[in-house]
Amino acid sequence: MAGGAIVNTAGGKDYPGKLTLFVFFTCVVAATGGLIFGYDIGISGGVTAMDPFLKKFFPEVYRKKQAAQTNQYCQYDNQLLQTFTSSLYLAALVASFFAATVTRVMGRKWSMFGGGLTFLIGAALNGAAKNVAMLIIGRILLGIGVGFANQSVPVYLSEMAPARLRGMLNIGFQLMITIGILAAELINYGTNKIKAGYGWRVSLALAAVPAGIITLGSLFLPDTPNSLLDRGTDDIGEEYADLVAASDEARKVEHPWRNIIKRRYRAQLTMAIMIPFFQQLTGINVIMFYAPVLFQTLGFKGDASLMSSVITGLVNVFATVVSIFTVDRLGRRALFLQGGAQMIVCQVVVGTLIAVKFGTSGIGDIPKGYAAVVVLFICIYVAGFAWSWGPLGWLVPSEIFPLEIRPAGQSINVSVNMFFTFCIAQAFLTMLCHFKFGLFYFFGGWVVIMTIFIALFLPETKNVPIEEMVLVWKSHWFWKKFIADEDVHVGGNHLQMAAGNGKGADA
Ligand code: BGC
DSSP states (O other): OTTSOOOOOOTTOOOOOOOOHHHHHHHHHHHHHHHHHHHHHHHHHHHHTOHHHHHHHOHHHHHHHHSTTOOGGGTTOOHHHHHHHHHHHHHHHHHHHHHHHHHHHHOHHHHHHHHHHHHHHHHHHHHTOOSHHHHHHHHHHHHHHHHHHHHHHHHHHHHHSOHHHHHHHHHHHHHHHHHHHHHHHHHHHHHTTOTTSOHHHHHHHTTHHHHHHHHHHHHHSOSOHHHHHHHTOOTTTHHHHHHHHHHHHHHHOOOHHHHHTSGGGHHHHHHHHHHHHHHHHTOHHHHHHHHHHHHHHTTOOHHHHHHHHHHHHHHHHHHHHHHHHHTTTTOHHHHHHHHHHHHHHHHHHHHHHHHHHHTTTTOOOOOHHHHHHHHHHHHHHHHHHHTTHHHHHHHHHHHHSOGGGHHHHHHHHHHHHHHHHHHHHHHHHHHHHHHTTHHHHHHHHHHHHHHHHHHHHOOOOTTOOGGGHHHHHHTSTTGGGGSOGGGOOOSHHHHHHTTTOHHHHHO
C-alpha cells in the first residue's frame, strides 16, 4: 500500500493559485473518487430498509419485520444482511494493497480506469441481481473499485496539487464523500416511491453514474507523472517543476516501513493507528449505513425513515463546510474537543430516550413527537462528527508525518480505517440486538476515551509547516521522551524544499 508517496513539493515557490486545466482534471477525478465512496456508504442502508428488497433477498428479515410485537432491537439481526453492507469494505481493504502495486507498475491512470470499470460491472451486477450471491459479488466488485480509487486518486492528487491548494483539496474530498452520501439518500427516497417494487434496482444501478465519470475521466487524464516527464510537456508550467520535485523526493523514500517503527516516530505511528480507529468508534457509520433501518426500529414507517436519513445527510454536508472555515482558525484540538463533547451528550440522550420507550425488551411504540426529538439529537451528533472526527480523521494523519514515513503512515491510516469500517458494518445490527439502547452508551464511552486521548496526546498542528512538525512533538509533554535531541533537524534539505508550505497543507 505504500505505493504512493505523499510528497511535500512546494519547492519553495508560492503559486498565484493558478488552476490549470491539468490540475482541474485531477480535482474532478479526485472529487468523483469521493462521490463513489460516499454513494456506497449512503446507498445500502436505504436499500436494506425497502420491503421489496428484503422480500426478495432476505425473506427471513422481512418476516420478522412484519411480525407484530417483535423485539425492535433484533428485527434486522441477520449475518447475511450485514455481509451485503460490509463486504464492500473488506474488498476495498484487500484491493488497496494490490492497487498500490498496479499504481506503481502501470500508473495512476490505468489504476483509476481499472477501478472505475470494476465499479461499473459491480453496479450492473447489483442492479440486475437475481440472488444474494449476485448482490454480494457485485458489492465486492464495488469494493475493489473503491480500493483502487482510494489508493490511486489521493496519491495522484497529492502529486499534482499546488501546495497552496493541497489542504483545501483534502477537505474538499471529505466534502465530496458527504455529498455522495446525501445523493444516495435522496435517490433512495425517490426510488422507494416506485410502486412496482424495483426501486432498489435503480438505487444500486445508479452507482454507475459516478463510476462512468471516473472511468471516462481517467482516459482524459495525462498518463502518469513519469510518462508526462518523458513526453516533455511544458505547458503545465509551474506544476511541472513541482512534479519533478515530487518524483525525485518520492524516490528517496526507501524504507518507509522500516522507518516508521523507529522509536522517534512512536508518536506518529500511534496517531496513524489510533485516529482512524477512534474515527470509526465514534459510531458514525451506524448512522451512515443503517440510519433508515435505525429509524424504522424507532417506529418510523418506510418513507419517513428514509426522509430522516436525508435530514442527517444534509446536516453532514453543511457541518463539514463549517470545518473548512474554522479548522485553521480555531485549530484541530478545539474542534476535536468540542465535537467530541457534543457527540457524548447526544449519545447519552439518545440512548436514554430509547431506553425509556423500549427498555430491554425492545417492545414498545414511540410517539411521533418523541421520535422527532430522537432524530434531532442524532442530527446534533452528526454535526459534531462532521466538523471534528470526519474531516480531521483524514487531515491530521496526513499532516503529521515527515516525508520519510509519509507513504507508510498514510497506508496504515487508510487500512485501519477500512478495517474498522468493515467491523462496524458487520457487527452493528447484531450489537443493536444484544446491547439494545446500551449501544449508544457503548459508542459514547468510546468518544469519552478518544476525547481524553486527544486532550492529552495530540498537540496542536494548525499553521505549523509540515517540516517543523517534529518540534511540535519534541515540545509535547509525553512524546518528547521518544525523540532524542539529535533526531530534531528541521533545517537541511527538506525544510528548504518545502519552505512556506505549511499553511497551504493545513487548510
Ligand atoms: C469516514 C466515513 C464516514 C464519513 C461520514 C468519513 O470521514 O471515514 O467512514 O462514513 O466520514 O461523512
